[in-house]
Amino acid sequence: MNVCCLLDNSQVAFGVDLDLLKTSTPFPKAIETCLKGMVYSIEDIFFQFNPKNRPFIKEVREACRLLRTTGAQWIHERKTAMENGDDVPKDILTQIIKSAGQEDSMTKEDEEFMLDNFVTFFIAGQETTANQLAFCIMELQNKTFTINLIKYGSAFQDCCSLTYTFIHLFTSLQVLKETLRIYPTAPGTSRELPEDMVISGIHIPGGCICIFSSYATGRMEKFFKDPLTFDPDRFHPDAPKPYYCYYPFSLGPRSCLGQNFAQMEAKVVMAKLLQRFDFTLVPGQTFDILDTGTLRPKSGVVCTVSHRNDKK
Template sequence: MGVWSFILGAVFLLLILVVICFLLYCGYIYYMHMKYDHIPGAPRDSFLFGHSPTIIKLMRNNMVIYDTFLEWAEKYGPVIRVNGLHNVMVLIISPEGVKEFLMSPKYTKDPFYKRIENLFGTRFMGKGLVTDRDYDHWHKQRRIMDPAFSRTYLIGLMGTFNEKAEDLVDTLGDKADGKCQVGMHDMLSRLTLDVIAKVAFGMELNSLHNDQTPFPRAISTVMKGMIETRNPLAMVLPGKQAFIRDVKENINLLRKTGQECIKRRMKAIQEGDDIPVDILTQILKGAELEDGCNQEDLIDNFVTFFIAGQETTANQLSFAVMELARNPEILTRVQTEVDEVIGSKRDIEYEDLGKLQYLSQTLKETLRLYPTAPGTSRVLEEEMVIEGVRIPPRTTLMFNSYIMGRMEKFFHDPLVFNPDRFHPDAPKPGYAYFPFSLGPRSCIGQVFAQMEAKVVMAKLLQRFEFELVEGQTFKILDTGTLRPLDGVICKLRPRAEHKSKK
């Protein structure tokens, strides 16, 4: 009896401790409510979980949570509270707020980026350019990387852009019979993967012709893993364990690929081979200039550029094809421009890109409706009044180009696809459009991405007519970046104009 009494007593004490901890945690949540409840926001789903049930439900149904946030912004104003357990984030839908926080280096990225540093306990992007929260360290990295994105170097990439885009149109040409159904997102993802691998790291993946390559699925899986981290219980839910293992395996695949690529380049340098001034060379140069930099730090930036350079451009191109196929008048207009500027020539020159004004407007309008990287966040360390609302110190602030791009107060008829919004003479709202972020931490690769997108789109428009297969929903899938849910399934036909010019 003595042993059983001891066990029962221990269990009883443990239960008391659990209850006390739970009550203390509830008290902390109540304190956070008191601290932030003066900020407008939708009613919480529950005292304990805040808005998390709504967000998780949207994720399970493949809905875009930013559409719900957009509804809240329309109803509750430009400063909105979002509760999740004890965490509170504040969504800022204000050009003045965007200008204040994104244009200044004094506001650091918030702890959300730690989830991308280490995904489910596995090192993912680490301290790469996207995730580095130490501004001084990030700035040092950025200066080192700048030569790989200089105008001179980018002009030198036109040959690769043309080569890989020509490979795509040749592949699509075999399917362009007006009957074969082509998943454009899949094809464009393979193309952009081949481009970034070649121009950034000197790798020939040839994924356009290799259905067995593991990289497209690996990138897609780890991006889905990023979304799952929005669920605070993801790590402990029994049904998620197999998926989490899959995410970790694919992270390890990407990092091992980076490790092998770095070793090959270091060997080439040691043997005195000619080395391009590409992203990989700059990553290694950074290691020489920074004390204490180890191989894992180098791999961080490999993974960062490998994913960012592939995913966002493929998504933008896919949405552009989708919208052009839905808007025949716009399609005809942009095809006419391509015919006038490019004609039937195979190699597009750098000087041609500046002449493709309407195509530029079309790509910008695509990013207004479908910013592939929809938002960013910052930490407010000191109390501040924003749009008449007092924000407590040490608050995470969220900024979202998707939401602002779809609001009538910033863009007339915001759901209408209209490239003329971006005509050079058209009035534009300040600080309401930031698909590549703004300020010192804006995307280093945005010029690279738009050059690549122009070359690819010009060749597609030069060669093909697009017809969307019926039954597609045109919904958006949020996988950390935004992509077309149904993959933009098209039937292609050769353009008569191009055939006649040949």
């Protein structure tokens, strides 16, 4: 899934073909290393000062350097093409460059801004979507969900065909939304309070950082009946909307910049996979979760894959 989403992300968002079907790439490992480094530094503010952590810190710095060097190269190539009047795709990379301003007025901060945005989209657009699809396949193939597999699987299979309808749109989105309810790949978010607030009788002073767990709220009986049951009908268009207890992309003006791209990517990739392949979970597949900055299946999704003979 990581390679699939990385290939899709690099082509659609940045107009670069990494040719991952024929060559290997260090990017998935670099992305995973950066995320681990972020988590460790948040959990332990003294992590970088511990001598035994120096080898890993070196790995993190090298991974960050790889991603930022790659970003600088791709940005330079795209800027050169734009300056030469060449036709360039109207993708995320082009918008990143345009948002930074004109070349003659661009400052060092503008250049860093472009690189920061590149790394954000490059990491978030690959890692989180790949994990979401892994969890989605795991649940679609779960024996307790087999009765609904035809209903929801067919919606994905028709997603990219001429028979695609709004019914299939809502059905496939229901599956993806329910996947993120139980397995939010970004398990939480944070906000800094601008002023004092009283919440449930508790006084919280302004300036405090509040941590919100979408993983916890998505699994609470208070908000969702039988919360551990995978039921995409919770997100049927006619169902009550779960306001403020479901926020896999955060909420408000600081919500995820790439959420629309991520959901479209997830829907299309899942549709293509189910059109071409049959997945069957191997016996003993665990549903344990590992938190490495994003949530992922701890043991991966172990399944047998067979090609559909009637699909090209």
